[in-house]
Amino acid sequence: MDTAFTRLVGVRHPIVQTGMGWVAGPRLVSATADAGALGVLASATMTVDQLRDAVREVGSRTDAPFGVNLRADAGDAGDRVRIIIDEGVRVASFALAPSRELIAELKDAGVVVIPSVGACRHAEKVAAWGADAVIVQGGEGGGHTGEVATTVLLPQVVDAVGIPVVAAGGFHDGRGLVAALAFGAAGIAMGTRFLLTSDSTVPDAVKARYLAATVKDVTVTTAVDGLPHRMLRTDFVDSLEKSGRTRALAQAVRRAAGFRKMSGLSWPAMIRDGLAMKHGKDLSWSQVLLAANTPMLLKSAMVDGRTDLGVMASGQVAGVIDDLPSCTELVDRIMTEAEETLKSLELLRAAR
Structure with a gap:
């Protein structure tokens, strides 16, 4: 399927596997790339050296284009950008809007820049700064998310910018791809659907929790880091929401100490990272610490299999996914469903 997005990044299918921390590692990214979609490596949970090794591992596994997701506000963002350029990575994506200077540096080196946004004004800003495309996530999407549904946000952004728009939030099959194309998008991006594949390294017990979840088991909470965060509802999430400030601070300090030991960050550096994630929000100190070590909370489940911690x-x-295909099986199925859906629509038009 040929779209403005596939032409821009050089993939066969207009599908993106998003850069999920602790999930989007070399195995998943290379499997996605071999399937003809764009795999995106998550770098926020890696050191600079680990990122370089991961990029080289993906390159050793596949010749297909892939991307790297960066935190634009990270103190070492410049070093990570240099790795992307030096290693010949095709795409740089960002969870937060990168600066005009960062976009220019990447584009000058021939890297395609695709920020992720959750509001129309943010899409307009990065488009004006020279971004090549945007991923637009509606409120249905996982992780940090907004309040506006994809079906409302997507056409708004498509109408506002003149660059390819990739739709995220609520997509998992070929019908969704066709719907996104009908809204004017050039492709779809999926996180949870790729997490729930046989190529994902997430522990089987954790995948089972996702597969057992209903739509009502997926909630949005601000208890983790003070920002709206869509996740599975668990006893641990309930405990965070019920904790008083003193107890929440004690929990945050304990987990922050663990993350500091693992990451090698100093306490001042962790606090700076947490404060950088406030985005103007009035966070308590426990939320600032939790914001700084949210990667540790994700690691507990996605790597260690500790859904209780x-x-x-x-x-x-997640509430409508019930299987674990390989990335190739998933992408092939989506494209087959999309073609069948398009044929059905053609028949409807012909019958008029």
């Missing part, structure tokens, strides 16, 4: 970011589509 970690959080499981999730889109609402």
